[in-house]
Amino acid sequence: MKNFKELILKAQRGDHNAQEELLKMYKPLLIKESVVDGVYDEDLYQELCYRFLVCIERFVF
Numbered sequence: 086m087k088n089f090k091e092l093i094l095k096a097q098r099g100d101h102n103a104q105e106e107l108l109k110m111y112k113p114l115l116i117k118e119s120v121v122d123g124v125y126d127e128d129l130y131q132e133l134c135y136r137f138l139v140c141i142e143r144f145v146f
Contacts, residue, residue, distance in 0.1 A: 097141060097142055108134060108138070115130060
């Protein structure tokens, strides 16, 4: 695995591979948080993925 900080910086610069790698790392958490009343919500998952990428974009070290 690449250095986490380097991965974040690449993702912030628009590197789609870095963004995809971060999404893969956090996929289990995103899926877990996409379950409402025991039912998986695909729309919620997609929204969480979008918000996750927005947060990465705005993150400052």
